[in-house]
Amino acid sequence: MQGITKSFPGVLANDHIDFSVEKGAIHGLLGENGAGKTVLMSILYGLYRPDEGSIAVDGREVRVDSPAHAMRLGIGMVHQHFMLVPSLTVLENITLGREPVMNGFLLDRKRMHRDVKEFCDRYRLDVDLTAPVYTLPVGVQQRVEILKALYRGADALILDEPTAVLTPIEAEELFGAMRALKAEGKTVIFISHKLREVLAICDRITVLKRGRVMDTVAAEAATEESLAQMMVGRKIVYEFQKGDAAGQKPVLTVSGLKALSDRGIPALKGIDLEVNSHEILGLAGVEGNGQTELVEALTGLREAVEGTVVLNGEDITKATPLKRIRMGVAHIPEDRYKRGVVPDFSVMENLIMGGQRDRFAKNSVALDFREASSCSDEMMMSYQIQAPGKNTPLKFLSGGNQQRVVVAREFSRNPKLVVAAQPTRGLDVGATEYVRGKLVEMRDNGVAVLLISADLDEIWALSDRIAVIYEGKIVAVKPVNETTEQEIGLLMAGGRNG
Amino acid sequence: MVEKLTGAARKTLADVWRGSEGALFQVAAILLAFIVGALVLYASGYDPVLAYAAMLKGAFGDMYGIGQTLTQATPIIFTSLAFLISSKAGLFNIGAEGQFLMGAFTSSLVGIYLAGLPWILHIPLALLVGAVAGGAWGLIAAVLKARFNAHEVITTMMLSYVAAYLTGYMVNYPFKAPGWVSQTVKIAPTAELPRILPPTQLSAGIIVALALVAFTAYLLRKTILGFELRAIGLNPSAAESAGISINRGIMMAMFFSGAMAGLGGACEILGVHRRFIEGFSPGYGWDGLAVALVGGLDPVGSLLASILFGALRSGGMIMTRATKVPLDIVIILQALVILFVAAPMFIRSLLKRRRK
Numbered sequence: 001m002q003g004i005t006k007s008f009p010g011v012l013a014n015d016h017i018d019f020s021v022e023k024g025a026i027h028g029l030l031g032e033n034g035a036g037k038t039v040l041m042s043i044l045y046g047l048y049r050p051d052e053g054s055i056a057v058d059g060r061e062v063r064v065d066s067p068a069h070a071m072r073l074g075i076g077m078v079h080q081h082f083m084l085v086p087s088l089t090v091l092e093n094i095t096l097g098r099e100p101v102m103n104g105f106l107l108d109r110k111r112m113h114r115d116v117k118e119f120c121d122r123y124r125l126d127v128d129l130t131a132p133v134y135t136l137p138v139g140v141q142q143r144v145e146i147l148k149a150l151y152r153g154a155d156a157l158i159l160d161e162p163t164a165v166l167t168p169i170e171a172e173e174l175f176g177a178m179r180a181l182k183a184e185g186k187t188v189i190f191i192s193h194k195l196r197e198v199l200a201i202c203d204r205i206t207v208l209k210r211g212r213v214m215d216t217v218a219a220e221a222a223t224e225e226s227l228a229q230m231m232v233g234r235k236i237v238y239e240f241q242k243g244d245a246a247g248q249k250p251v252l253t254v255s256g257l258k259a260l261s262d263r264g265i266p267a268l269k270g271i272d273l274e275v276n277s278h279e280i281l282g283l284a285g286v287e288g289n290g291q292t293e294l295v296e297a298l299t300g301l302r303e304a305v306e307g308t309v310v311l312n313g314e315d316i317t318k319a320t321p322l323k324r325i326r327m328g329v330a331h332i333p334e335d336r337y338k339r340g341v342v343p344d345f346s347v348m349e350n351l352i353m354g355g356q357r358d359r360f361a362k363n364s365v366a367l368d369f370r371e372a373s374s375c376s377d378e379m380m381m382s383y384q385i386q387a388p389g390k391n392t393p394l395k396f397l398s399g400g401n402q403q404r405v406v407v408a409r410e411f412s413r414n415p416k417l418v419v420a421a422q423p424t425r426g427l428d429v430g431a432t433e434y435v436r437g438k439l440v441e442m443r444d445n446g447v448a449v450l451l452i453s454a455d456l457d458e459i460w461a462l463s464d465r466i467a468v469i470y471e472g473k474i475v476a477v478k479p480v481n482e483t484t485e486q487e488i489g490l491l492m493a494g495g496r497n498g
Numbered sequence: 499m500v501e502k503l504t505g506a507a508r509k510t511l512a513d514v515w516r517g518s519e520g521a522l523f524q525v526a527a528i529l530l531a532f533i534v535g536a537l538v539l540y541a542s543g544y545d546p547v548l549a550y551a552a553m554l555k556g557a558f559g560d561m562y563g564i565g566q567t568l569t570q571a572t573p574i575i576f577t578s579l580a581f582l583i584s585s586k587a588g589l590f591n592i593g594a595e596g597q598f599l600m601g602a603f604t605s606s607l608v609g610i611y612l613a614g615l616p617w618i619l620h621i622p623l624a625l626l627v628g629a630v631a632g633g634a635w636g637l638i639a640a641v642l643k644a645r646f647n648a649h650e651v652i653t654t655m656m657l658s659y660v661a662a663y664l665t666g667y668m669v670n671y672p673f674k675a676p677g678w679v680s681q682t683v684k685i686a687p688t689a690e691l692p693r694i695l696p697p698t699q700l701s702a703g704i705i706v707a708l709a710l711v712a713f714t715a716y717l718l719r720k721t722i723l724g725f726e727l728r729a730i731g732l733n734p735s736a737a738e739s740a741g742i743s744i745n746r747g748i749m750m751a752m753f754f755s756g757a758m759a760g761l762g763g764a765c766e767i768l769g770v771h772r773r774f775i776e777g778f779s780p781g782y783g784w785d786g787l788a789v790a791l792v793g794g795l796d797p798v799g800s801l802l803a804s805i806l807f808g809a810l811r812s813g814g815m816i817m818t819r820a821t822k823v824p825l826d827i828v829i830i831l832q833a834l835v836i837l838f839v840a841a842p843m844f845i846r847s848l849l850k851r852r853r854k
Contacts, residue, residue: 320741321740322742324741340736342733343732343733344732344733345729345732353740356740357722367720
């Protein structure tokens, strides 16, 4: 790809980008959110037309008009949001549109199964072909997407932030599959903003910043620090200086908490947990071990079957979400789009959510727009929310800025307890650093912080103590300086204590 | 600096465009409906220009026409607002007809049996009872939804039939006036909403309707309840996280929705018919749904779309008399307007092509 330029109203997304990938290599495309990675790859995949520039595949100049055209050229793409039919089986999804046919019109199911099975084995992508897609975890659905692209004859595979939705173990499996693809001579373009992963898996790495190529380097010659500096243009803080933790007292006490999952299966099987003031308690665990249910039970969104939740001495087990907000429970939801924001609301409306009956109420009937407006300005300023204005619909903001809106809203209520679930998921390096810094700041100010994260690095960087959740139970709680990553990893996988 | 200014100016223009795009789309849909309607007229051997001229003159040509147009528009204003408020909370209350009928019937009872009250008490009381009855009828569906997760599309529609047959029974048996018509006796004069533009039937109900437009706009834009309802409508999970009770929201939305329709029924009885007659509503509740959509789910849009539908009806009658074009063309036009509004992709693509 040479001299690729693409602008959208008000944004120059790609500015004369030169980008080339060697056959049979894993090439990393690194950059913050909004650096133009996805746009560049969407051009290659035929989703956008470039304003300027040319594309050559195997030395021949081509015009990629559509994804179908890209497919014919052997280019496949796996998007962040999967394009699967949930009710169809894995096999049906993979072959959809390319079904082998016998006698002119009958589906050749046997051949279908044999062909796809062969693909699975060759690329070490293990999937139950007969399972309906909606029953599968995200990581497996992603494998189905990859198989689908391969089945359609892809020689080059673009993976757009594939690890953003994966647990560490699933990510490892994905890397295994990527290596197998490489061994088969396939080309992989790996879009990511996670430095460690890019370094671990890629042969060469191209760094984008604000629509321009900063550099393309060999992976051996790069370090996390050097890449981060290219990406952000300054040094990134990985170690947080935490203040003194004197005068701790318990803020949240959970005992014997039991709750059911959405499907009515016990998800929490007697949780005992204590979070103190001046403390970040990191909750480590493979996703799906009850974290979601615990967060919801703590914030009042899920009914507790048994056990108690006590906040600063007051039993809030049966309290409504509103009551808990008023008592100082702040919540950064794991799924921003589902729980955190109303995308069609303006930035201001999102900022006042939760305070509409208290701080932003003029009386018992009307909202106080003057207060809402001035507070929004203040929050946008102090939390560095970049938006055209406070009346802009939130959906037009980048993911990082949307998360800043959530953080600004929750933290400016002066909470006593912060329940932060995957607070940096999907955020770029700059925004991640910012959110983590804010969590530490909260802790230093005496707030109790419960940090739930699938990212062990994050847990490690921020926590004072680490609790491990496994199958709905807390299997261990350890001060961070008295344990090792190996030990925590073992506990997360259900290994015995010690 | 200049760069910045033009940038800001461009942004403002873009905002204005975005804001007006919705309205522009509605207008385009309506114009298109009239163009296709003209083709239908022409194909049927009528002169579309003459027919439309007669319709326009009939609907807005003189005070009588305007009065009749607004009379026809009044009940639809109420029912379209009823649909609008529920839809903002993500609910599809298609049972405004039933709520309208319950409001109409109960207000007629207040009008008849509380004779002797001074009008300053009698009218508001009858209106209030009508609104509460409509609200209660809406609340049934809300409770069924909150308790048993029964879908409101089914329950509100079914409850509309229940209301139609229940009120029908009432005026055929317990409350039937002497004579062969299924209706109540007349309400007391103290309960009558005054006619404000004789000889047309336009009553003070239109003033209540206009007040309700303003009230709805205020409720949605300025109040805590409106904020909470809109949040529930746009993202219930996030609303719940922000301490908003979804069940309470459903109840409030359905009560207000039903009350608005009920108030419309009360105004129609107290202002126009002055007694409850079986089948007096030609389907105002159902019209409200379509009109709210034509109005772009905006309170003022609802008002304008209601006037359009009112004009089609009143102008259509004049047109039939003047040009022998059958009244059915009005129904065709209404259907076309709804069709084109409901086919937004089509209109949008037309608009886009024009812009290029």
